[in-house]
Amino acid sequence: xxxxxxxxxxxxxxxxxxxxxxxxxxxxxxxxxxxxxxxxxxxxxxxxxxxxxxxxxxxxxxxxxxxxxxxxxxxxxxxxxxxxxxxxxxxxxxxxxxxxxxxxxxxxxxxxxxxxxxxxxxxxxxxxxxxxxxxxxxxxxxxxxxxxxxxxxxxxxxxxxxxxxxxxxxxxxxxxxxxxxxxxxxxxxxxxxxxxxxxxxxxxxxxxxxxxxxxxxxxxxxxxxxxxxxxxxxxxxxxxxxxxxxxxxxxxxxxxxxxxxxxxxxxxxxxxxxxxxxxxxxxxxxxxxxxxxxxxxxxxxxxxxxxxxxxxxxxxxxxxxxxxxxxxxxxxxxxxxxxxxxxxxxxxxxxxxxxxxxxxxxxxxxxxxxxxxxxxxxxxxxxxxxxxxxxxxxxxxxxxxxxxxxxxxxxxxxxxxxxxxxxx
Amino acid sequence: xxxxxxxxxxxxxxxxxxxxxxxxxxxxxxxxxxxxxxxxxxxxxxxxxxxxxxxxxxxxxxxxxxxxxxxxxxxxxxxxxxxxxxxxxxxxxxxxxxxxxxxxxxxxxxxxxxxxxxxxxxxxxxxxxxxxxxxxxxxxxxxxxxxxxxxxxxxxxxxxxxxxxxxxxxxxxxxxxxxxxxxxxxxxxxxxxxxxxxxxxxxxxxxxxxxxxxxxxxxxxxxxxxxxxxxxxxxxxxxxxxxxxxxxxxxxxxxxxxxxxxxxxxxxxxxxxxxxxxxxxxxxxxxxxxxxxxxxxxxxxxxxxxxxxxxxxxxxxxxxxxxxxxxxxxxxxxxxxxxxxxxxxxxxxxxxxxxxxxxxxxxxxxxxxxxxxxxxxxxxxxxxxxxxxxxxxxxxxxxxxxxxxxxxxxxxxxxxxxxxxxxx
Numbered sequence: 001x002x003x004x005x006x007x008x009x010x011x012x013x014x015x016x017x018x019x020x021x022x023x024x025x026x027x028x029x030x031x032x033x034x035x036x037x038x039x040x041x042x043x044x045x046x047x048x049x050x051x052x053x054x055x056x057x058x059x060x061x062x063x064x065x066x067x068x069x070x071x072x073x074x075x076x077x078x079x080x081x082x083x084x085x086x087x088x089x090x091x092x093x094x095x096x097x098x099x100x101x102x103x104x105x106x107x108x109x110x111x112x113x114x115x116x117x118x119x120x121x122x123x124x125x126x127x128x129x130x131x132x133x134x135x136x137x138x139x140x141x142x143x144x145x146x147x148x149x150x151x152x153x154x155x156x157x158x159x160x161x162x163x164x165x166x167x168x169x170x171x172x173x174x175x176x177x178x179x180x181x182x183x184x185x186x187x188x189x190x191x192x193x194x195x196x197x198x199x200x201x202x203x204x205x206x207x208x209x210x211x212x213x214x215x216x217x218x219x220x221x222x223x224x225x226x227x228x229x230x231x232x233x234x235x236x237x238x239x240x241x242x243x244x245x246x247x248x249x250x251x252x253x254x255x256x257x258x259x260x261x262x263x264x265x266x267x268x269x270x271x272x273x274x275x276x277x278x279x280x281x282x283x284x285x286x287x288x289x290x291x292x293x294x295x296x297x298x299x300x301x302x303x304x305x306x307x308x309x310x311x312x313x314x315x316x317x318x319x320x321x322x323x324x325x326x327x328x329x330x331x332x333x334x335x336x337x338x339x340x341x342x343x344x345x346x347x348x349x350x351x352x353x354x355x356x357x358x359x360x361x362x363x364x365x366x367x368x369x370x371x372x373x374x375x376x377x378x379x380x381x382x383x384x385x386x387x388x389x390x391x392x393x394x395x396x397x398x399x400x401x402x403x404x405x406x407x408x409x410x411x412x413x414x415x416x417x418x419x420x421x422x423x424x
Numbered sequence: 425x426x427x428x429x430x431x432x433x434x435x436x437x438x439x440x441x442x443x444x445x446x447x448x449x450x451x452x453x454x455x456x457x458x459x460x461x462x463x464x465x466x467x468x469x470x471x472x473x474x475x476x477x478x479x480x481x482x483x484x485x486x487x488x489x490x491x492x493x494x495x496x497x498x499x500x501x502x503x504x505x506x507x508x509x510x511x512x513x514x515x516x517x518x519x520x521x522x523x524x525x526x527x528x529x530x531x532x533x534x535x536x537x538x539x540x541x542x543x544x545x546x547x548x549x550x551x552x553x554x555x556x557x558x559x560x561x562x563x564x565x566x567x568x569x570x571x572x573x574x575x576x577x578x579x580x581x582x583x584x585x586x587x588x589x590x591x592x593x594x595x596x597x598x599x600x601x602x603x604x605x606x607x608x609x610x611x612x613x614x615x616x617x618x619x620x621x622x623x624x625x626x627x628x629x630x631x632x633x634x635x636x637x638x639x640x641x642x643x644x645x646x647x648x649x650x651x652x653x654x655x656x657x658x659x660x661x662x663x664x665x666x667x668x669x670x671x672x673x674x675x676x677x678x679x680x681x682x683x684x685x686x687x688x689x690x691x692x693x694x695x696x697x698x699x700x701x702x703x704x705x706x707x708x709x710x711x712x713x714x715x716x717x718x719x720x721x722x723x724x725x726x727x728x729x730x731x732x733x734x735x736x737x738x739x740x741x742x743x744x745x746x747x748x749x750x751x752x753x754x755x756x757x758x759x760x761x762x763x764x765x766x767x768x769x770x771x772x773x774x775x776x777x778x779x780x781x782x783x784x785x786x787x788x789x790x791x792x793x794x795x796x797x798x799x800x801x802x803x804x805x806x807x808x809x810x811x812x813x814x815x816x817x818x819x820x821x822x823x824x825x826x827x828x829x830x831x832x833x834x835x836x837x838x839x840x841x842x843x844x845x846x847x848x
Contacts, residue, residue, distance in 0.1 A: 036494060044483075044492040054475050059468070068468045070460060070684040098522055099713045106708040110534060114571065124548055140710070147538065147707045260494040262715040283571045284530040286564070289523045289713065291686040 002336035015418040030369030032405045037347035038396040047258040053298035067290035079293035085303035087252045088234040089268035098288040101253035101265035120211035132180035134162035136378030136389045138188040141181040152380035161198035171207035186220040189350040189391035191343025203238035214248040220346040245270040320394040331410040337417035349392040357416040364412035370405045426760035439842040454793030461771035462820040471682040477722035491714035503717035509727035511676045512658040513692035522712040525677035525689035544635035556604035558586035560802030560813045562612040565605040576804035585622035595631035610644040613774040613815035615767025627662035638672040644770040669694040744818040755834040761841035773816040781840040788836035794829045
């Protein structure tokens, strides 16, 4: 029976039962964290052998440079090879960064503000700079543009990617729109992979602003949960076909391949974009950690081996995604009080509660010892206009802890939903 | 006989001899680099055992956090302990960064431009921002302020540090002066350590701009070439005594302690400064490389051990400094065509040629296969008003190569000086 089909008396009595279950949970003194997309300990162990690759005493890059010293600002050649394969570009279209692709994105935005892009005015000199933000999306993207005072415009997600009709119209009409944040493969948090048509339409965009850039954060490009993943099209290739190759900045990293704290990040773009960005790179740093770049290259050897390595991650985390989806299917689906995605990769499950319930659910969980991503975090300025989206991050807890946390979560969804229906 | 005492005929004939020596060198096809302060291979070997510290399989910070994962944005507690000892601050007055203190400085300037400092207007909203630049100084400092469009004002160095009379007057009168670049211990390139009086006067500065900051780049704080180093005063302590503790941002790193490409950087400042900066830190990165932080802590254990480690560096590089100074003393001093410092620490020897000769000397060296730091690089905008300063970096080449490079260097100094005198 759907919750909305109960009469008030039935609902009240049902709610009493659920609240009793909630009280039981509170008394258990749980302390679990499902707030961020952190790999679990077993995943971190997969890459520990990477720390032994220098036992051979060889610290030379293939070009003869000692990776322990300064130099090679944009990365050592063998790292460019490995990570250009990963991101889908050629070796002269990439810059290898430090441990954080977010830091590379921040830097790219900041450089546009200070110096402009390919002859355009520095964004800091413009009256207004706007970004399009597919929602729900990644909170840390939105924090970057918020930091720089960018006005953010919500773009609804569809099962094939962001609403392209809306995007095409907006960028054609308004030259103060300078960028869009995208996580094209297994979007954060929806887990949606952009369709071929979506990627082609992005690649062919004709914005009024010549310095409009698609920030294509391909964070989960090899983070599949299935054996036969549906890969997105390569947007840089597609853009080249349209003579539009300057429109995209691509990013990826090994944060969730090796170590979140000690991975390697990469950016790719057209030669023209990359050549300009390299001019500014050396102002802010002498060189990134090339020992860690070579560590990754020696550990993986090839991109194919990196993809094989990801299957070990999948074996660890797939059961966790299954558990979450099964519990939602069993406990929430019959009541009609929520919708969610069943992702084929990435790190999240996006749950949509009844309108106006997300904040309450997150608070109820927190009060009973389970920390979720803050409600609203998946929207610019932390404001979910319908207060319904909650990002679930199942990878970090053990299966046992995750089961507990999800039992609590469904109870909290039930309470918030029933109270909403009773108040109507 | 001083070169200026020769008559034109003597000088011409002398120059012919020197030019013949130069031709000999050109025919040798040298390819040596003395341009940057790079440690040599033997120095890099000193820290290679640091790569084995995780053989125990223990990746836990003392607070229980797994350093391989996300989190601990401002550093793990044991790294804060070690590096606060190094920089001279308490553990709640530091932020631990990635591998680059230059990157931390860039970020601190950029944050001031975007958000202001402690309630002051963002510098980006001001008509004019000026920085004081003791000269000769570090080219990469000047590049940062140039990038942000800051007007740079040269301040002459004296044997006790920058000209404090000039600084005190300028900052008191002009509230658009927002900062100064300092390398207080073994300044780059002069090797001058600021006197106690200089540090006290810096600590007591009363600038018109409340958001004026001293960028105190203590890059060579433990990089001594003598057994009994004269340490500079701790400016943060001195500033506290004057109730002026917000005036300074301090920086240091292990780039020249462990690995230039893979060290750890630290920033220190008052609690009030650090607390504000931490608010912005998480916009640009999730966390720095904590594995590398813990690697350093496990390798050194204590700050005292780090200082002992520096003696091994000294044993390797001191003979190189001696060689350069001895050759200059023997070949240049009697001719009266140059002056230089005899540094007690740091990475450079600063050579002042006759006015108008620096560019020519650097070009002559380059044409014969020895790369020096570009003439002018030690001044803002790359403009040495007297064209006389050349930064010599003796650490990277072998003693044998260094001897060759210095033989060439003194020949080039002689040629440029004689040609100048002949043209007068």
